[in-house]
Amino acid sequence: MTPTITGLRPLSKRERLREMVADAVRAAVISGEMKPGSVYSAPTLGAMFGISATPVREAMLDLVREGMVEALPNKGYRVRAVPEEELDEITHVRLLLEPPTIRAVVPLVPEGDFPALRELADAIVQAVRDRDLVAYIDADRVFHLKLLGYAGNRQLSTIVSDLRSRTRLFGLTPLLESGRLEESATEHHELLDLVEARDAAGAQALMERHIGHIRGKWAHGAERALRG
Incomplete structure (x- = not known):
């Protein structure tokens, strides 16, 4: 007999709708369909999805907490542009956390985990x-959190995951079209080369460059998007 797990329960239809709407809006922001500064009301979005406004409001409140949109009283929700100063601050914190942690986990990654x-x-x-920005962001997050996870510090992984979600998205489409995003993507294999060679200092240095590259390319892509 399968044991009952009292802490788990099936998602209700309303909860599933909330998650589906949140995922769809994230994808639209990442792809550039919903641009920073654009305002959408819950009834308008509900009509687009063919559902009531209630699960839309719940989903948008989740995205408010993530920093992706901001609530405008009596108007709806505005897609949030991340200020340059905020990006710089987040990048600074990531540089404090991620490169030294990568250095620390280099000797901890089992040989059998590399495949x-x-x-x-x-x-x-x-x-x-595949030109799939949603899949790119998800795969990038999974890769980095997996590596950081070898440090065994769940609080650090949670903080880094949150920081990554807040540095997202606007400007990635121009980077994809220019080919610059693939340059960043291939750096993940370079990082694994260094980890597999047990070059802790080299892995830390590459992680520092990688975060710096992402910040610079993000700014370049955002500038192009604004001009376009």
Whole structure:
């Protein structure tokens, strides 16, 4: 007999709708269909999805907490542009956390884990080649959190995951079209080369460059998007 797990329960239809709407809006922001500064009301979005406004409001409140949109009283929700100053601050915190943690986990990654890590890195590159920005962001997050997870610090992984979600998205489409995003994608295999060679200092240095590259390319892509 299968034991009952009292802490788990099936999602209600309303909860499923909430998750589906949140995922769809994230995808639209990532792809550039919903641009920073655009305002959408819950009834308008509900009509687009063919559902009532209630699960839409719930989903948008989740995205408000993520920093993707901001609520406008009596108007709806505005897609949020991440200010340059905020991006710089987040990048600074990531540089404080991620490169030294990568250095620390280099001797901790079991040899037998590298094939699976290579598959995760391949998924990032493949997503770029498929021009699937949603899959790219998800694969990138999974790869980096998997590596950081060898440190055994769940709080650090949670913080980094949150920081990554807040540095997203606007400007990625121009980077994809220019081919610059694939350059960043291939750096994940370079990082694994260094980890597999047990070059802790080299892995830390590459992680520092990788975060810096992402920040610079993000800014370049955003500038192009604004001009376009």
